[in-house]
Amino acid sequence: MNGLNLRIAILFICCASLAKAQTSPSTFRNPILAGFSPDPTICRVGDNYYLANSSFIWFPAIPIYHSKDLVNWKLVGHGISNPNLLKFEGLRDRAGIWAVTMRYHDGLFYLITTASESGGNFYITAKKPEGPWSDPIWLKDAPGIDPSLFWDDDGKCYYTGNSWDFKKSWPGQCAIWIQELNLQQKKLVGERKILTYGHANNAAYAEGPHLYKIKGRYLLLSSEGGTDQFHAITAHHSKTIWGPYLSDKTNPVLSHRQFGSKYPLQAIGHGDLVETQNGEWWATVLGKRLVNGEVPLSRETFLTKVEFEDGTPIFNPGFGKVLFTQERPNLPWSPFPEQTTKDQFETSTLDPIWHTVRSPKVRPYQLINGHFNLKIQPQIVDSLVNAALYIQKIKHHQFYASTKMDFTTTKDNEQAGLIIYRTNENYYSLLKEKAKLVLIKKFNGKKEVIATIPYTKSIVHFAAKGNNLDVEFSFGETIEKMMPIGIKQSLVVIAESNLNKFNGPGIGMYATSNGQSSTNKAKYDWFEYKKI
Ligand code: 6LW
Helix, strand or coil, rough: CCCCHHHHHHHHHHHHHHHHHHCCCEEEEECCCCCCCCCCCEECCCCEEEEECECCCECCCEEEECCCCCCCCCEEEEEECCHHHCCCCCCCCCCCCCEEEEECCCCCCEEEEEEECCCEEEEECCCCCCCCCCCECCCCCCCCCEEEECCCCCEEEEEEEEEEECCCCCCCCCEEEEEEEEECCCEEEEEEEEEEECCCCCCCCECCCCCEEEEEEEEEEEEEEECCCCCCEEEECCCCCCCCCCCCCCCCCECCCHCCCCCCCEEEEEEEEECCCCCEEEEEEEEECCCCCCCCCCCCEEEEEEEEEEEEEEECCCCCCCEEEECCCCCCCCCCCCCCCEEEECCCCCCCCCEEEEECCCCCCCEECCCCEEECCCCCCCCCCCCCEEECCCCEEEEEEEEEECCCCCCCCEEEEEEEEEEEEEEEEECCCCEEEEEEEEEEEEEEEEEEEEEEEEEEEEEEECCCCCCEEEEEECCCCEEEEEEEEEHHHHCCCCCCCCEEEEEEEEEEEECCCCCCCCEEEEEEEEEE
């Protein structure tokens, strides 16, 4: 090779490695799943990773994500897609599907969870994470919440869960218990044993247990302290499955409680471990990002590295906390093609990002000619029923959501438009009525119209621009000419509170005839949600 060729070759290698460096970053950003993504559970099959979250009364229920690198995740399906399988009517927004555990054993995926206030603990199975999933197998006689599954080397399957129905020695005392689950008989069998009440004699809300066998020893990872400021992950060890389980000397092995209530990342807990095909260990945990002391996006999913020292899981060695940026797992960088931010409703089935709330009895929409035609329903979001409501997760502190809607009515009771929904007690809706647009705020149960503008055109564009704790609503005949409606509003309405607990916020489409029957439709041409 002559000098020039050598220089060209070196330049080529430099450019190639620069391009590679650009496409394959050395670090990643937390959260790995932003917005309403609590109680993460993770499992690996070969070089594929699967993650699931709680979904409360959102439907379809139990979102399942896939990744090859633990950083890029794609929604691939839901554990429950048949609305007849879960009875969510009458439930508060914090009830429904609580913490899930996802595991793979012997050719089958398992999801086990609690249908809070709606049937108790059940599991479902599938050959593929995308489904089809089985109908729920309800476990009678399984008290408490947060079930998990573990298979021992002899093939026996064990259920671990939490319970609180006993005489307490301290406030909030809960137990973590174990029992064999006979998968042929589909029921719990044999002795039931309490493994721990938490690592300290004032440990509150021991929950979210997961059992692992690592290098011949049993590791029980649980959460303690409740899902707020005092949330923590603790470890207990045993030589046999039935115990005794001894508290790890490092406990709690992970928490942010010691940083105080103003630390920007709160409530770290509810962890699940995964070992990569390359022998690294990582954990998914939940956390809450603070914005001026509020948590507008609810509990989200974070990733943290784990190294074992004499059996003790050390989370992010040298840091001992969840980091917003850190070196990424040693796995091939595998981003998914970027999802379009604008749903043009040109698909034959609705994109799985869309959820309704509570169990739908009818499907009130049709996808026709690139339109989402939402049939007006009598139900209102203020009642604990399923309404004509389709929302997706708000995932960013700075977002812009907009939609184009064609809707006219001659009736005073019919409304359709855009909604930011957290609970039946806390939401904003920007709706078109017979001859006007109304901006409605419902905050802690108090509902008020905060702005009204006369409007008679059939087509209207609605938009909501979120910036930390502020949100501005606008409308327009064209998307190029949007005008504000009402003054700047506060997203505290949908942030964490006593009424906004456990679930998370969504944004989308809503139509109602306020208790009366209707044959009318609101036609949505598109809906866009994007980070700004
Ligand atoms: C869940 C419990 C918890 O079942 O919150 O964060 C409950 N921890 O483990 C609902 O998400």
